[in-house]
Structures are given as C-alpha cells and as structure tokens.
Amino acid sequence: MDWLLAQVQIRSRSGEGCVASNGFCPDWIADNFDRYVAPFAEHVFLTLVSVGIGFAIAFALALLAHRRRWLTGPITGITGVLYTVPSIAAFFLLQPLTDRGNLTAIVALVAYTLLIIFRNITTGLRNVPGEARDAALGMGMTDWQMLWKVELPLAVPEILAGLRIAITTTVGLATLAFFAGGGGLGKEIYADINFKSNVVVAGGLAVLLAAVLDLIVLIGQWLLTPWRRAAHA
Amino acid sequence: MIVPASFGSQFSDAIDFILHKRESVSGGIQVGGSELLGLTATHLYLSLAAVAIACAIAVPLGLWLGHIGRFEFLAISISNIGRAVPTLALIAFFIAYLGVGFTNVLVVLVLLAIPPILTNTYVGTRQVERDAVDAARGVGMTPAQVVRKVELPLALPTIFGGIRTSAVNVLATATIAPLASVDTLGTPIISANVYGDAGRLGAAVLVALLTLAADAGLGALQRAVTSKGLKTGAREPRRRRLRISIPTRRGHAT
Numbered sequence: 001m002d003w004l005l006a007q008v009q010i011r012s013r014s015g016e017g018c019v020a021s022n023g024f025c026p027d028w029i030a031d032n033f034d035r036y037v038a039p040f041a042e043h044v045f046l047t048l049v050s051v052g053i054g055f056a057i058a059f060a061l062a063l064l065a066h067r068r069r070w071l072t073g074p075i076t077g078i079t080g081v082l083y084t085v086p087s088i089a090a091f092f093l094l095q096p097l098t099d100r101g102n103l104t105a106i107v108a109l110v111a112y113t114l115l116i117i118f119r120n121i122t123t124g125l126r127n128v129p130g131e132a133r134d135a136a137l138g139m140g141m142t143d144w145q146m147l148w149k150v151e152l153p154l155a156v157p158e159i160l161a162g163l164r165i166a167i168t169t170t171v172g173l174a175t176l177a178f179f180a181g182g183g184g185l186g187k188e189i190y191a192d193i194n195f196k197s198n199v200v201v202a203g204g205l206a207v208l209l210a211a212v213l214d215l216i217v218l219i220g221q222w223l224l225t226p227w228r229r230a231a232h233a
Numbered sequence: 234m235i236v237p238a239s240f241g242s243q244f245s246d247a248i249d250f251i252l253h254k255r256e257s258v259s260g261g262i263q264v265g266g267s268e269l270l271g272l273t274a275t276h277l278y279l280s281l282a283a284v285a286i287a288c289a290i291a292v293p294l295g296l297w298l299g300h301i302g303r304f305e306f307l308a309i310s311i312s313n314i315g316r317a318v319p320t321l322a323l324i325a326f327f328i329a330y331l332g333v334g335f336t337n338v339l340v341v342l343v344l345l346a347i348p349p350i351l352t353n354t355y356v357g358t359r360q361v362e363r364d365a366v367d368a369a370r371g372v373g374m375t376p377a378q379v380v381r382k383v384e385l386p387l388a389l390p391t392i393f394g395g396i397r398t399s400a401v402n403v404l405a406t407a408t409i410a411p412l413a414s415v416d417t418l419g420t421p422i423i424s425a426n427v428y429g430d431a432g433r434l435g436a437a438v439l440v441a442l443l444t445l446a447a448d449a450g451l452g453a454l455q456r457a458v459t460s461k462g463l464k465t466g467a468r469e470p471r472r473r474r475l476r477i478s479i480p481t482r483r484g485h486a487t
C-alpha cells in the first residue's frame with residue numbers, strides 16, 4: 001500500500017522563478033539531465049526485452065499457424081484478449097502471481113505485443129505470391145527450405161511493419177510500467193507531474209526512443225530486402 | 234516468487250470489494266460495492282464522449298481526404314506519431330500546461346482517439362473499388378452522393394475497426410484520468426492508500442472486463458454494419474472455385 005509513495009518520492013526542488021513556478025526551464029534541464037539517464041536505460045531495457053520475447057513467441061505461433069491453418073483463429077482470439085486488456089490493469093492483475101517488479105512489467109508488455117506481431121507475420125506469409133511458391137516447389141525445395149528461403153524473406157516488409165508498431169506501442173506502454181514496479185521514464189513523469197520541464201524532458205525522451213528504434217528497424221528492412229532496392233534503382 | 238496460496242485469496246478479496254462496500258483503508262469513508270457504480274459511470278461517460286467527439290471530427294475528415302485521394306502521408310503518419318506519444322506524457326503535459334479537470338482529460342482522450350479513426354476512414358475510403366465509384370458517377374450521382382451512398386457504406390467495416398481500436402484505447406487510458414483529478418475506475422488503482430490492495434485489484438478486474446465487453450460489443454456492431462456483399466461468405470465460394478481450377482498446386486500452400 002505504501003509502495004507507490006515509497007517508490008515515487010515527490011521530489012523536492014529548490015530554485016526560484018522558473019523552477020518554483022513549475023515552468024519550462026532550459027537551465028534546470030541542462031543541470032539535471034543526468035537524472036534521466038538511468039530511467040532512460042530502464043526504458044530501453046523494458047522495451048527491447050519485451051519486444052524481443054514477444055517477437056520470439058509470436059514468430060513461433062505464426063509458423064505453427066502457417067502449418068496448421070485452423071490454429072489461426074484460436075491464436076488470434078487469445079492474443080486478442082491479451083491485447084485488449086489494458087496494460088495498466090494487467091500490471092495489477094499479474095501481481096498476485098508475479099509480485100512487483102520488472103518481471104510483471106515484462107510479462108504484461110510481452111502479452112501486448114503478441115497480437116500485433118502474430119497478425120503481421122501471418123498476413124505476410126499469406127501474401128506470398130503463389131507463383132513464388134510454385135517455383136520453389138518446382139526447384140525441389142522442401143517445405144522447410146521454402147519457408148526460410150522464399151516465404152519468410154518475401155514476408156519481411158510486413159513482419160517488420162508489425163515489429164515497428166509493436167516497438168512504438170511498447171515504448172508508450174512502458175511509461176506505465178512503474179505501476180508494476182518496473183521503473184522507466186514513466187516513473188520520472190509521475191514523480192513530478194506538475195513540473196513542465198520534467199514532463200517535457202521525460203515524455204520527449206520516450207518519443208525520441210520510439211523514433212530512434214523505428215528508424216533502426218527501417219534501416220534493418222532496407223538491409224534485409226536488397227531486391228526491393230534493385231527494383232527502385 | 235509465485236505464491237499460489239495468496240493468489241486465490243487476493244482475487245476473492247478483490248471480488249468481495251467489487252460486490253460489497255467496506256471501510257476504506259485510511260478510514261472514515263465507505264468504498265467498494267455500489268460506490269464503484271459512480272466511478273464506472275464517469276469512466277464510461279468520459280470514454281463515450283471522447284470517442285463520439287473523435288468520430289465527429291475524424292470520420293468526415295477521413296471521408297473527405299479519402300474521397301479526394303490526397304494527403305495520404307498526413308492521414309497515415311498521424312496515427313504512427315500518435316502511437317509513439319505515451320499517453321501518460323500526454324496527460325502530464327496537459328496537466329502541466331492547462332491544469333487538471335474533466336475537460337482536459339476529455340481533450341487528451343479525443344486526441345488519442347482521432348488517429349486510428351482517421352487512418353481507418355481514409356484507408357477504408359481509398360480501398361473502395363474504383364469500378365464502384367465510376368459506376369456511381371456514371372449513373373449521375375453527385376460527389377456528395379458518391380460519398381454517402383457508395384464510399385461510406387463500403388468503408389464502414391474498416392471505419393468501425395478504427396472506432397473499436399480507439400474505444401479500447403480510450404477506456405484503457407481513462408484509467409489514468411485520476412492523475413488529472415477526474416475520478417474514474419482508475420481511482421482505486423491510483424489511490425491504493427484509500428482503497429487498499431483489494432480495491433486496486435478489483436478495479437483492475439473491472440477495467441479489464443469493461444474493455445473486453447466494449448471490444449466484443451463493437452466487434453458485433455462492426456459485423457452488423459458490414460453490407461451483405463462485403464461479408465466473406467459472399468466472396469469465399471468464388472475464390473475457392475479459382476483455387477480448384479489450378480490442379481498442380483499443393484493444398485498446404487494456399
């Protein structure tokens with residue numbers, strides 16, 4: 001019960017003028033920027049670990065659904081429920097099971113990414129042109145070879161589109177992870193929610209993180225799909 | 234780490250909190266039970282108002298942009314940017330700059346609800362088959378009639394998909410409205426020093442049920458507004474016949 005107060009000590013700020021009036025103060029930001037480094041690192045950790053685990057699970061489920069078509073419906077239904085339950089509720093619903101901390105935060109964030117990634121991978125695999133499959137079969141490829149050498153490479157743009165949505169969403173939701181005891185930039189925002197400088201810096205860092213990770217995936221897509229570059233040249 | 238013994242008791246305590254009033258942890262007031270009805274009502278009212286206002290703004294705009302087929306970048310990228318802005322930061326930003334209260338939270342929720350509806354309306358309108366639009370023009374429909382009688386009905390399922398996404402997001406985000414002094418179902422979650430662990434868990438259960446019910450309800454509505462010609466059942470047989478006509482293809486590939 002006291003955890004929220006214990007964890008989020010309302011920060012005492014000394015200062016006059018701008019800082020005292022909760023303003024947007026470039027000087028204060030310059031002097032205090034280092035206090036955001038650790039929460040930012042926590043935020044990166046939460047995002048990357050959650051999306052990484054989420055991708056691995058969703059990828060396995062998508063391959064399963066690719067072989068056993070009838071599983072697509074049930075998997076979409078179950079991950080859809082996980083996706084619909086608000087993360088803030090999930091953070092608390094999980095606590096009787098997993099207690100407070102990073103584990104709870106990560107489990108909830110992983111659950112949230114599953115539907116997005118699963119849906120994009122299955123759509124990507126389904127949209128592979130039949131001609132490409134026929135050609136692969138004609139060359140004598142096994143199902144497994146066809147999957148890794150033809151279907152998955154052709155589905156890369158859709159798979160990565162799903163990854164991008166999952167990443168930006170997770171960066172946003174991770175700002176609520178402090179409710180589960182997971183730290184991150186949200187904890188900083190919540191600690192001093194009336195102070196404009198604090199809100200702008202912590203919120204801005206989250207947006208920046210989402211943009212940078214998004215860009216990295218875009219670059220990855222460019223590197224992974226050389227044939228698309230050739231088509232444009 | 235896993236505590237199965239307390240797991241059940243914590244949940245049954247939470248259910249008890251939902252069903253029966255009790256003295257608050259801090260003392261003095263009664264919480265839980267019927268007290269939650271008021272919180273639920275505010276939660277629903279706030280969310281409904283936000284989604285309704287967002288629809289009133291985003292659906293006409295999306296239809297218009299989709300009809301003239303321009304500003305695609307705007308209509309699509311708005312929703313990408315919207316996803317990256319953390320709602321907690323958005324609420325905090327509004328609190329810091331405009332102050333607390335119902336109107337501010339409503340504005341935040343409207344801003345949150347617009348992107349999915351706008352993008353889906355735009356995409357839905359653009360996806361309407363050109364043949365259908367040409368035919369409508371050919372029989373002498375005015376542009377307004379084309380939008381109202383052809384593009385809107387055909388785009389409606391996609392538009393409803395956007396509204397469904399927004400509604401779920403808004404219901405979830407209304408949970409942090411207490412940070413801006415609006416008492417919703419998030420209040421027991423955030424003010425745990427008053428409501429206790431059972432209150433927090435109970436409210437989390439209610440919020441989860443509320444969003445799941447809204448999602449299911451809007452999903453049913455989405456299917457109900459889908460015109461008969463668009464339902465998969467009407468299309469499936471034709472596609473299936475095409476598949477059979479290619480005998481060389483192995484079954485598993487399609």
